[in-house]
Amino acid sequence: MCVFICMCASLLSIFYLVMYVAFLKQPFLLMLWLLLQIRDINKDFSPYRKKNQTTMLRFAVTLFAVITSSTCQKYGCLEGDTHKLKPSPEPNMHECTLYSKSSCCYADFTEQLARSPVIKVKNSYWNRCGQLSKSCEDFTKKIECFYRCSPHAARWIRPNYTAGIRSVPLCQSFCDDWYEACKDDSICAHNWLTDWEWDESGKNHCKNKCIPYSEMYTNGTDMCQNMWGESFKVSKSSCLCLQMNKKDMMTIKYLLSESSEESSSSSSSSEEHACQKKLLKFEKLKGKEGEQTR
Numbered sequence: 001m002c003v004f005i006c007m008c009a010s011l012l013s014i015f016y017l018v019m020y021v022a023f024l025k026q027p028f029l030l031m032l033w034l035l036l037q038i039r040d041i042n043k044d045f046s047p048y049r050k051k052n053q054t055t056m057l058r059f060a061v062t063l064f065a066v067i068t069s070s071t072c073q074k075y076g077c078l079e080g081d082t083h084k085l086k087p088s089p090e091p092n093m094h095e096c097t098l099y100s101k102s103s104c105c106y107a108d109f110t111e112q113l114a115r116s117p118v119i120k121v122k123n124s125y126w127n128r129c130g131q132l133s134k135s136c137e138d139f140t141k142k143i144e145c146f147y148r149c150s151p152h153a154a155r156w157i158r159p160n161y162t163a164g165i166r167s168v169p170l171c172q173s174f175c176d177d178w179y180e181a182c183k184d185d186s187i188c189a190h191n192w193l194t195d196w197e198w199d200e201s202g203k204n205h206c207k208n209k210c211i212p213y214s215e216m217y218t219n220g221t222d223m224c225q226n227m228w229g230e231s232f233k234v235s236k237s238s239c240l241c242l243q244m245n246k247k248d249m250m251t252i253k254y255l256l257s258e259s260s261e262e263s264s265s266s267s268s269s270s271e272e273h274a275c276q277k278k279l280l281k282f283e284k285l286k287g288k289e290g291e292q293t294r
Helices: 001-026 027-042 046-075 107-114 136-151 174-182 220-224 248-255 266-292
Strands: 159-163 168-170 196-198 204-206 232-234
Touching: 046 266, 136 174, 168 174, 168 196, 220 232, 248 266
Parallel strands: 168 232
Antiparallel strands: 196 204
16 A cells, blocks of 8 residues: 555656646656656566556656657648648749748649739639739738748647647738738638638638728738738737748747747847847848849
8 A cells, every 4th residue: 555655656746747847848858757767666666666667668658759749749830731741841832932941831832822813722712802913912922821831830820720820920010011012902801711601612702792901901900910810910029020031030039939928028028139139130141142242
């Protein structure tokens, strides 16, 4: 009975530390710690060594697999119908080349985005209220490319729906420019994820009449935070946000860190400051490269 109580206490201590390490997302540290626990428990209960070793090893391996799987999700891809399991290079992309070095979509998928005007992507038609203007189409492509191809989109994976994203932080300037580019185009769906009539073949049709973007949405913030449901939000930061261009590669470094949540404290402001400095260096470097190519 005493042995049983001691083993229960040991297992309970393991469970609590496992949860702590899992929270910190350090699966390899977790595995090392569990193996050490197996060794110590086997020493303490040598009469039951063989049985304990088998039980604890199974326990360790199972937990390691679960924690590693959940931890590594952010390095994988969303689970949509066009996504890969893991990002990999796609040097022959026709569009979305921002993600060619590490892409969650295949190059052949981007063929339908390389045409202009874009008629449809998969079964979703873009021209139900007439063809989009070139400037509006370009912004719509950027959003589509991010969702389909970005290796970082899974950082904002939607809970309980692994093909979706939620609260991806977009820069205010990006949303304002997007709105400006599309305000004179026409649209019939306020939310492009839910406000369509879908036929039996999966094609989208308007449920409401076509009106200008400027009537459907009040401004860039309204458009960014409603056009794709809860997929995007407008960031309070002017740096810790995405613009769907090369600057994102630098910004993503800060967005992926555990302490860069906008609601967090001083660590957030320090990350903001570091991001601004890095962004300034990036812009100066790009400026010098531009002068050298003239």
